[in-house]
Amino acid sequence: MWMWVNGELRDAADARVSVLDHGLTVGDGIFETVRTTGSRPFALTRHLDRLTRSARGLGLPDPDLDEVRRACAAVIEANPVELGRLRITYTGGLSPLGSDRGNDGPSLVVALGEATRRPDTTAVITVPWTRNERGALAGLKTTSYAENVVALARAHAQGASEALFANTVGQLCEGTGSNVFVVLDGQLHTPPVASGCLAGITRALAVEWCGALETELHLDVLEHAEEIFLTSTLRDVQAVHRVDGRELPGGPGPVTAKAMRVFEERAGNDLDP
Numbered sequence: 276m277w278m279w280v281n282g283e284l285r286d287a288a289d290a291r292v293s294v295l296d297h298g299l300t301v302g303d304g305i306f307e308t309v310r311t312t313g314s315r316p317f318a319l320t321r322h323l324d325r326l327t328r329s330a331r332g333l334g335l336p337d338p339d340l341d342e343v344r345r346a347c348a349a350v351i352e353a354n355p356v357e358l359g360r361l362r363i364t365y366t367g368g369l370s371p372l373g374s375d376r377g378n379d380g381p382s383l384v385v386a387l388g389e390a391t392r393r394p395d396t397t398a399v400i401t402v403p404w405t406r407n408e409r410g411a412l413a414g415l416k417t418t419s420y421a422e423n424v425v426a427l428a429r430a431h432a433q434g435a436s437e438a439l440f441a442n443t444v445g446q447l448c449e450g451t452g453s454n455v456f457v458v459l460d461g462q463l464h465t466p467p468v469a470s471g472c473l474a475g476i477t478r479a480l481a482v483e484w485c486g487a488l489e490t491e492l493h494l495d496v497l498e499h500a501e502e503i504f505l506t507s508t509l510r511d512v513q514a515v516h517r518v519d520g521r522e523l524p525g526g527p528g529p530v531t532a533k534a535m536r537v538f539e540e541r542a543g544n545d546l547d548p
Contacts, residue, residue, distance in 0.1 A: 277353035279346035279385040284353060292382050298366025301374055302419035304382075305329040305366075308508045311359035311387065312546075314351050317508075319344070320547050321476045325416065326363060332415040335381055338365050346385040356389040360509060364418065393510050395527060395535075398435040398517035399450065399503075401494065402426045406449065408442040408471030416473055423451035435517070437505060441494040442471045453507040454478035456487060457500035458530045463487040477506040477538075480548060484541050485534045497521070502528035504535075512538045 276287040285291075298304030307322040316322075323340050330338055347361060364384040370377035404426060412419060426438035430451075437450045449455060449472035456465045465482060467489040468474050481487060497503065503515040503523065512535045514527035527535060541548065 276386065276388070277350060279350050279383070281382055281384075282342075284349055287386075290384070290386075292366075292384065293369050295369055295372070296366055296382055297368060297370040297376055298364065298382065298418050300370065300372060301367075302417065302421075303333065303335075303367035303370070303374075303376065304364060304418035305333060305335070305416055306418055307363045307416065309347070309361040309363065310390070310508050311351055311356070311361050313357060314355055314359075315546055316347060316351065316361060317542060317546050318476050318480070318548060319347065321479070322363070325474065325476065326365065329415045329417065330365060332412070333367075333417065335365065335367060338381070338383065343383065343385070346383065350385045350387050354387045356387065358390045358392065359387050360390045361385070361387045366418065390509055393513055396514040396516040396525070397437065397505070397510075399437045399439055399505070399515050400430050400433050400435045400519055401497065402429060402438045402440060404440065406440045406442045406471040408444075408448070408469065410471075413471045414468055414474060427451045439494075439497070439518075445494055446470050447492040447494050447496055448472050449475075450505060450507075453505040453510060456481065456504050456506065456534075457492065457496055458502035458528065459496070459500060461501070461530065463530055463534070464490040464492060466490070466492055475506060475508075477508060477511060480541070481506050481512060481534060481538060484537050502531045504531045511535070511542070 278290040310317045366382045368381045369379040430438040440448045442448045454475040514531045
């Protein structure tokens with residue numbers, strides 16, 4: 276595997292950032308995951324726009340998007356895979372121990388790993404921990420991901436692939452790495468960004484292409500929604516067949532199936548929507 280590290284391609288065995296990088300010591304960093312198909316990235320412009328928004332939210336300098344694009348192109352060319360997970364990581368860079376940033380500037384790392392197609396349906400659980408919709412990191416895609424690691428481990432222990440969070444006022448928010456949609460009386464809904472969820476790229480496209488409404492929803496909507504599905508970069512649109520102990524129909528319902536079909540068709544026709 277070849278990776279881009281601070282201005283050049285390096286073999287993975289020689290790819291290094293300092294152990295004093297602020298992304299490692301205090302989680303002071305942001306990232307994007309981009310799907311590649313046939314060595315072509317999907318929705319890269321939207322991902323880079325969000326990378327910039329996240330950087331500004333953390334007070335990091337705006338990333339040089341021309342450099343990021345060059346890095347992505349170089350890494351994709353050096354690591355040909357049919358379906359890939361392109362990871363762009365941008366951190367506070369070399370810094371003293373503690374929360375203060377150093378003066379050496381940010382670090383940029385781009386890597387690509389092979390991915391596998393997700394199943395059409397999956398199981399999810401809810402967890403007792405909450406997203407803080409009023410927190411400093413709300414809506415930012417940061418490397419401060421430990422609570423997602425804990426929640427996802429619980430999901431895996433219960434035979435599920437994702438864990439869903441409420442926010443501090445009991446509203447449905449998001450998964451560890453996904454957004455959630457529900458069908459009520461035949462209408463598609465998803466929590467608004469104000470709930471504290473990430474403004475997912477696939478989420479935004481699903482709202483635009485499938486006519487979903489952004490609606491404040493209590494967590495217990497999962498107990499009676501007619502259909503539920505997840506969206507994310509590598510899931511695209513994925514139906515949910517079980518939430519905690521509640522079984523839903525084994526296959527995607529009609530609204531979900533249509534969303535899956537529409538997303539696949541639209542994404543196939545435009546790689547940078």
